[in-house]
Amino acid sequence: MSTDTRADEGGSLLARPLNWLETQSEEVYAYVLLAPAFLLLAVVAFYPLIETFRFSLLADAVASADPFGEFIGLDNYVDLLTGDTNFTQQFISVSTTDSFPFVEFGAPFLQQALFVTLAFAILSVLFETLIGFGQALVLDQDFYGRRWVRVSIIIPWAIPIVIQGMIFFLLFNPTIGFGTEFMQWLGVFGDNPLSSSSDSFMIVLVADIWKTTAFMALLILAGLQSIDRGLYDVAKVSGASPWQRFRYITLPLVAPALLVAMLFRTMDAMRIYGLIDATAGCETVPSLTCLVIIALQNSRRWATASAVAFLTAVVISAFVVLYLLALRNSEGGVA
Amino acid sequence: MSADPTADESADGDDPTVEMAEQAKADEPELDRGLVEAWAAKMISNPDRAYRATFYVATIFFLVTTLFPFYWLLVVALTPRNNLSEVGVFLPAGFNPAAFIEVFQTLPFHRYVFNSFLIATIATVAVLLVGSLAGYVFGRLRFRGRNAMLLLVLVTSFFPPAAFFIPLNRLFNTNVDVLRPLISAGSLYNTPYAIFIPLSAIFLPLSIFILMTFYSQIPDGLEDAARVEGTTRLGALFRVIVPLSAPGVATAGVLTFISVYNEYFFSSLMTDGRPGSWAPMLEGILRFQGEFEVLYNLMAAASIVAVLPVAILVVVAQEKIVSGLTTGAVKE
Numbered sequence: 001m002s003t004d005t006r007a008d009e010g011g012s013l014l015a016r017p018l019n020w021l022e023t024q025s026e027e028v029y030a031y032v033l034l035a036p037a038f039l040l041l042a043v044v045a046f047y048p049l050i051e052t053f054r055f056s057l058l059a060d061a062v063a064s065a066d067p068f069g070e071f072i073g074l075d076n077y078v079d080l081l082t083g084d085t086n087f088t089q090q091f092i093s094v095s096t097t098d099s100f101p102f103v104e105f106g107a108p109f110l111q112q113a114l115f116v117t118l119a120f121a122i123l124s125v126l127f128e129t130l131i132g133f134g135q136a137l138v139l140d141q142d143f144y145g146r147r148w149v150r151v152s153i154i155i156p157w158a159i160p161i162v163i164q165g166m167i168f169f170l171l172f173n174p175t176i177g178f179g180t181e182f183m184q185w186l187g188v189f190g191d192n193p194l195s196s197s198s199d200s201f202m203i204v205l206v207a208d209i210w211k212t213t214a215f216m217a218l219l220i221l222a223g224l225q226s227i228d229r230g231l232y233d234v235a236k237v238s239g240a241s242p243w244q245r246f247r248y249i250t251l252p253l254v255a256p257a258l259l260v261a262m263l264f265r266t267m268d269a270m271r272i273y274g275l276i277d278a279t280a281g282c283e284t285v286p287s288l289t290c291l292v293i294i295a296l297q298n299s300r301r302w303a304t305a306s307a308v309a310f311l312t313a314v315v316i317s318a319f320v321v322l323y324l325l326a327l328r329n330s331e332g333g334v335a
Numbered sequence: 336m337s338a339d340p341t342a343d344e345s346a347d348g349d350d351p352t353v354e355m356a357e358q359a360k361a362d363e364p365e366l367d368r369g370l371v372e373a374w375a376a377k378m379i380s381n382p383d384r385a386y387r388a389t390f391y392v393a394t395i396f397f398l399v400t401t402l403f404p405f406y407w408l409l410v411v412a413l414t415p416r417n418n419l420s421e422v423g424v425f426l427p428a429g430f431n432p433a434a435f436i437e438v439f440q441t442l443p444f445h446r447y448v449f450n451s452f453l454i455a456t457i458a459t460v461a462v463l464l465v466g467s468l469a470g471y472v473f474g475r476l477r478f479r480g481r482n483a484m485l486l487l488v489l490v491t492s493f494f495p496p497a498a499f500f501i502p503l504n505r506l507f508n509t510n511v512d513v514l515r516p517l518i519s520a521g522s523l524y525n526t527p528y529a530i531f532i533p534l535s536a537i538f539l540p541l542s543i544f545i546l547m548t549f550y551s552q553i554p555d556g557l558e559d560a561a562r563v564e565g566t567t568r569l570g571a572l573f574r575v576i577v578p579l580s581a582p583g584v585a586t587a588g589v590l591t592f593i594s595v596y597n598e599y600f601f602s603s604l605m606t607d608g609r610p611g612s613w614a615p616m617l618e619g620i621l622r623f624q625g626e627f628e629v630l631y632n633l634m635a636a637a638s639i640v641a642v643l644p645v646a647i648l649v650v651v652a653q654e655k656i657v658s659g660l661t662t663g664a665v666k667e
Contacts, residue, residue, distance in 0.1 A: 030478040037469035044536030045491045051502035138394050156401050158649045160597040162617035163638040167404045175420050222661035271495040274599025289497040306501050313498040
């Protein structure tokens with residue numbers, strides 16, 4: 001048994017568990033190796049998620065040492081969904097009326113975290129997909145210096161969020177940046193865009209598109225490069241125009257990769273926090289994650305914050321399910 | 336008068352096509368045309384040229400939009416503080432390279448950057464170790480519950496960090512007597528642990544996925560050969576599978592390092608922001624928004640200093656980044 005002597009040389013403290021591992025079935029071995037990963041995920045993700053839900057069912061106890069009060073069931077959720085939370089920034093605050101347009105916003109549109117987040121996610125993913133497709137089509141060509149063009153397109157993706165925020169904070173700072181002047185010249189922005197909700201929303205949107213379009217571009221590029229070039233030759237011979245080649249070959253074959261990329265981006269966009277915190281501030285453009293932090297830090301309402309956090313997770317899960325359904329349909333269509 | 340230019344334009348648009356048709360028929364020599372007209376005619380007679388032109392315009396547009404903000408950051412950094420209100424679009428109002436030294440004198444910015452580096456390095460090592468074990472299991476072993484467990488790992492990456500933050504914050508602020516000999520305060524708040532533990536878990540799923548893809552491509556024979564030679568199971572993993580998947584390990588490592596270094600949410604919430612409390616680089620940059628005045632030029636200079644390491648990493652490891660991002664998504 002040469003393995004035994006080898007293992008003994010390593011010291012019995014290490015050798016004993018290693019020897020034990022050798023004698024177990026593949027299944028046991030698999031579970032043992034997975035243990036560290038699941039331990040880490042349990043401490044950081046599974047347990048906190050359950051705790052967040054438990055906290056969200058308790059009452060706020062703003063004054064006492066323990067921030068959580070008695071069990072109140074779903075009251076926190078009811079308050080959030082009806083706009084009764086006593087925040088300037090609401091989760092959602094809509095009521096129905098008798099006359100057109102039948103809905104009424106209790107709080108300004110851009111002070112409602114759900115709408116800010118959804119509008120941001122939809123608009124940013126839309127623009128990033130369109131521009132990213134353009135970048136991917138450029139990178140799909142063979143040309144001199146392609147490597148360097150690719151590097152410069154990726155760099156914004158790789159920079160820290162705080163620096164992305166700094167760039168746009170400085171650009172739209174009225175005394176330093178030329179961004180404000182330029183936008184005023186276009187007639188879009190007011191005097192101090194970083195303290196106006198609608199102007200800041202646009203700034204955050206542009207900043208996000210600038211940084212993360214590269215991610216979309218790379219994923220779409222991978223989809224493009226997996227297409228069999230022979231298909232284009234066949235189409236050319238059959239007399240298909242470039243537009244037809246794009247419409248009937250490129251688009252359907254890229255669709256699955258495109259949808260996965262959009263799923264990743266949407267989830268990411270719905271977690272937006274750092275960029276807002278580093279530019280306009282959470283009070284100006286309250287996203288869902290911002291609302292959690294506002295509830296925690298400004299008013300010490302931990303239970304309400306937990307409810308917002310859990311609802312955020314629910315909203316994102318709903319989006320994931322929608323995308324997965326779309327993805328299944330698109331794959332079914334191709335096959 | 337105002338109608339004239341539009342009429343001219345439409346004529347510009349129409350003429351060449353008509354002329355081209357005629358030219359094609361009669362094979363006439365080049366007519367006397369204006370520059371624009373001649374250009375348009377060339378484009379129509381040779382569509383590939385038009386695509387080529389669009390391609391160059393698009394490339395230049397993308398290059399300018401992605402790179403210009405960095406150049407302008409440099410413009411702001413080089414402008415002396417008193418001239419900041421006159422800073423231009425393309426040129427600094429003055430020349431003050433000393434800002435890059437002031438960054439380290441006004442605040443211990445090097446300490447912040449060091450903290451960030453340390454946190455990112457520890458997290459990367461932890462993710463690679465734990466992720467290698469899990470990636471090996473998911474990529475090469477058959478066992479009951481494999482798909483359910485893989486799904487559980489991937490689902491974690493869907494949730495927003497905010498959904499984990501409140502209990503973690505409470506947990507890390509709790510004083511644990513066991514930790515007292517290790518950490519003076521007895522709680523994990525204001526230590527690197529409070530940042531790298533949550534971040535390791537959050538970026539673990541992506542690495543597991545990348546490593547799983549690479550490990551599953553190693554032929555079984557190589558592993559079997561190592562086992563016959565008398566290596567232990569773990570030995571085969573770390574002496575055969577991991578070295579053979581070096582590109583995959585590097586990919587997962589680079590992506591994790593960049594992600595942790597760039598992260599904002601936990602990095603900004605898990606310390607009190609002082610350099611001695613292991614506050615990462617982002618707190619340093621935000622601190623230039625001082626009590627009395629905002630040091631805009633130093634903010635810009637600090638941003639450039641902090642962005643250089645990642646920029647270099649991107650240039651060196653761009654293939655790894657591209658392959659890592661795409662295996663993470665396309666293979667799914």
